[in-house]
Amino acid sequence: MNTVTADPVADDVPLIEFCDVTKTYGQGEAAFQALRGVDLRIDVGDFVAVMGPSGSGKSTAMNILGCLDSPSSGAYRFRGVHVERLSRNQRALLRRHYLGFVFQGFNLLARTSALENVELPLLYRGEARAVRHAKAREALAAVGLDRWEKHTPAELSGGQQQRVAIARAIVTHPTLLLADEPTGNLDSQRSHEIMELLVDLNRKRGITVLMVTHEPDMAQYAQRVVHFVDGRVATDRRNEERH
Amino acid sequence: MFWSSVLLALRAIRRNLLRSFLTILGIVIGVGAVITMVTLGNGATQAVSEQIASLGSNLVIIRPGKRLGPGRDEAGSPNFKAADADAIVAQISALNAVAPVASKSVTVVYTAKNWSTTITGSTDAYFTTGNWRLAAGRLFTDAEQRAGKAVCVIGATVRKELFGEQMPVGDQLRIKNFACEVIGLLQSKGQSTMGMDQDDTIVMPLRTLQRRLTGTQDVNTLMVSVQDGANTDRIMADLRLLMRERRKIAANEDDNFSILDTRQIADAMTGTTKVLTMLLGAVAAVSLLVGGIGIMNIMLVSVTERTREIGIRLAIGALEREVLLQFLIEAVALAALGGIVGITLATLASVGLAALMQVPYVFDPSINLLSFLFSAAIGVIFGYFPARRAAQLDPIEALRHE
Ligand SMILES: Nc1ncnc2c1ncn2[C@@H]1O[C@H](COP(=O)(O)OP(=O)(O)OP(=O)(O)O)[C@@H](O)[C@H]1O
Numbered sequence: 001m002n003t004v005t006a007d008p009v010a011d012d013v014p015l016i017e018f019c020d021v022t023k024t025y026g027q028g029e030a031a032f033q034a035l036r037g038v039d040l041r042i043d044v045g046d047f048v049a050v051m052g053p054s055g056s057g058k059s060t061a062m063n064i065l066g067c068l069d070s071p072s073s074g075a076y077r078f079r080g081v082h083v084e085r086l087s088r089n090q091r092a093l094l095r096r097h098y099l100g101f102v103f104q105g106f107n108l109l110a111r112t113s114a115l116e117n118v119e120l121p122l123l124y125r126g127e128a129r130a131v132r133h134a135k136a137r138e139a140l141a142a143v144g145l146d147r148w149e150k151h152t153p154a155e156l157s158g159g160q161q162q163r164v165a166i167a168r169a170i171v172t173h174p175t176l177l178l179a180d181e182p183t184g185n186l187d188s189q190r191s192h193e194i195m196e197l198l199v200d201l202n203r204k205r206g207i208t209v210l211m212v213t214h215e216p217d218m219a220q221y222a223q224r225v226v227h228f229v230d231g232r233v234a235t236d237r238r239n240e241e242r243h
Numbered sequence: 244m245f246w247s248s249v250l251l252a253l254r255a256i257r258r259n260l261l262r263s264f265l266t267i268l269g270i271v272i273g274v275g276a277v278i279t280m281v282t283l284g285n286g287a288t289q290a291v292s293e294q295i296a297s298l299g300s301n302l303v304i305i306r307p308g309k310r311l312g313p314g315r316d317e318a319g320s321p322n323f324k325a326a327d328a329d330a331i332v333a334q335i336s337a338l339n340a341v342a343p344v345a346s347k348s349v350t351v352v353y354t355a356k357n358w359s360t361t362i363t364g365s366t367d368a369y370f371t372t373g374n375w376r377l378a379a380g381r382l383f384t385d386a387e388q389r390a391g392k393a394v395c396v397i398g399a400t401v402r403k404e405l406f407g408e409q410m411p412v413g414d415q416l417r418i419k420n421f422a423c424e425v426i427g428l429l430q431s432k433g434q435s436t437m438g439m440d441q442d443d444t445i446v447m448p449l450r451t452l453q454r455r456l457t458g459t460q461d462v463n464t465l466m467v468s469v470q471d472g473a474n475t476d477r478i479m480a481d482l483r484l485l486m487r488e489r490r491k492i493a494a495n496e497d498d499n500f501s502i503l504d505t506r507q508i509a510d511a512m513t514g515t516t517k518v519l520t521m522l523l524g525a526v527a528a529v530s531l532l533v534g535g536i537g538i539m540n541i542m543l544v545s546v547t548e549r550t551r552e553i554g555i556r557l558a559i560g561a562l563e564r565e566v567l568l569q570f571l572i573e574a575v576a577l578a579a580l581g582g583i584v585g586i587t588l589a590t591l592a593s594v595g596l597a598a599l600m601q602v603p604y605v606f607d608p609s610i611n612l613l614s615f616l617f618s619a620a621i622g623v624i625f626g627y628f629p630a631r632r633a634a635q636l637d638p639i640e641a642l643r644h645e
């Protein structure tokens with residue numbers, strides 16, 4: 001873990017570096033290559049939107065970036081550290097201290113209140129009860145759910161669950177926020193509010209944001225848009241103007 | 244890390260109340276059944292031992308036939324005579340008393356009431372060998388014994404059935420065709436477990452019984468009370484030689500009688516109840532097993548959901564060992580709770596049932612511990628090991644688990 005926590009990192013080292021990353025699901029006849037050699041470099045403080053057709057490998061790449069999955073080949077360096085050389089525990093600690101992840105399928109704990117779901121990452125960070133509650137309430141308020149903290153996922157709409165998932169990802173103020181279609185279930189009014197929130201976190205707290213989206217409107221909020229096609233990066237451009 | 248795991252475990256128990264309840268129930272039933280059964284069995288064994296102890300501590304019993312109990316070979320083994328008892332008294336030392344005993348089942352009548360019981364014919368020595376104490380009245384006089392007078396000493400049950408609360412001493416019982424004066428009342432020895440009521444007895448002089456009821460000179464049993472500190476084995480050997488001699492058994496022939504001391508009788512009888520206890524225990528062990536399988540089921544059914552839960556925890560930065568600690572605490576807490584409730588209920592049930600069955604309540608720490616450990620092991624194994632397998636997956640695989 002020391003290699004991961006070693007601070008400060010030299011300024012010119014990118015936060016994320018993907019070198020020729022591939023991911024193959026299955027074996028033999030049934031094998032399917034979801035990523036076919038992705039090169040990607042993301043600097044600290046960037047706000048990146050990932051777009052591309054369904055099945056182009058966006059979620060696969062996000063899972064690898066989030067250290068939830070490992071690439072079949074290629075190298076992934078996080079703050080200059082080779083992630084594939086880390087042990088399971090080191091990767092867990094990396095997730096705990098640096099990453100926030102919003103899953104495409106929310107992945108909230110069932111029968112557990114919104115507040116308890118949101119404070120879970122803080123619990124694993126060993127925060128005191130009072131701090132946990134204050135921060136979790138703050139995060140829930142930020143996504144407009146301050147009145148829903150006692151509700152369990154089953155008692156929340158899809159959009160509300162998604163916002164709980166976002167609150168859980170931002171509650172720790174992670175170095176890198178990975179969000180897989182964070183506005184997929186939200187109306188456009190809410191979507192814009194969430195985007196404002198992400199932009200705010202990116203600007204004020206220096207959180208690097210990597211967000212998958214299908215909506216060009218949302219991609220407008222990013223500083224940079226990466227297009228995936230068939231498991232490769234097809235285009236990678238900077239937005240001229242930002243909202 | 245430990246306290247946050249405790250907190251997480253308690254939260255997991257709370258949000259899966261039904262599952263937790265069923266797990267606890269499985270353990271409660273298993274532990275409760277085993278402990279109750281074994282405790283009652285132990286109580287029965289102890290009751291039998293106590294009853295045997297009440298026979299008298301140093302008692303040796305001589306009966307015709309090669310073996311005691313069912314299948315006794317009576318052919319070619321004549322009964323004893325009263326003279327055998329006299330010979331023992333004359334020739335063997337270190338004895339308290341020797342009682343020749345014959346008995347007969349009869350119906351006795353007092354005023355309008357009648358009662359079926361067993362009448363024992365013997366001498367005063369019978370009260371010594373049988374550890375009997377008088378509650379009222381007196382024992383037989385030598386004259387009464389010699390003359391075969393119609394007098395008797397009755398047990399507490401016979402008194403209750405025929406006389407109620409009334410004092411029986413001095414009254415007359417009607418036994419078959421003769422009247423018999425009650426001269427003494429025995430102290431109660433209490434109910435026995437084997438359905439055999441020791442207080443349901445009438446004792447009269449041997450000669451009276453022989454003349455008026457059996458019509459023979461036969462004696463069925465010789466009861467010999469050995470003095471404290473005497474060598475029972477040597478006395479039994481002497482008794483054997485004496486009886487062989489008196490019954491004119493040739494050197495190459497087997498005994499046609501058997502000599503047992505209370506220890507051997509106790510072993511035989513407690514042996515039976517011990518087998519019974521083991522049987523009960525085995526039946527109860529099945530319920531422990533069924534409870535265990537119930538827990539297994541609940542745990543395995545919930546594996547899918549829990550695998551996803553583990554995936555979520557790993558994804559947001561939990562270490563494998565933190566997840567495992569949480570699941571271990573959860574399993575131990577449920578198992579311990581189930582064990583404690585099971586032991587409590589079993590203790591209540593055992594005390595209640597023991598009172599109902601009139602056997603003593605005997606606390607057996609080992610069976611409490613054993614059944615508790617067994618159910619705890621089941622809870623922990625089936626709560627912990629599926630969790631361990633899930634926690635060793637890549638987070639993404641655990642999350643994808645269907
Ligand atoms: N666990 C898996 N096993 C086999 N194939 C998989 C698995 N996960 C993803 N795939 C395949 O990999 C490809 C890329 O999937 P991925 O989820 O990365 O797509 P995506 O770009 O996120 O799509 P969407 O926009 O619909 O979310 C798809 O064709 C999918 O079928």
Ligand SMILES: [Mg+2]
Nearest residue numbers: 058059104180
């Ligand atoms: Mg996807």
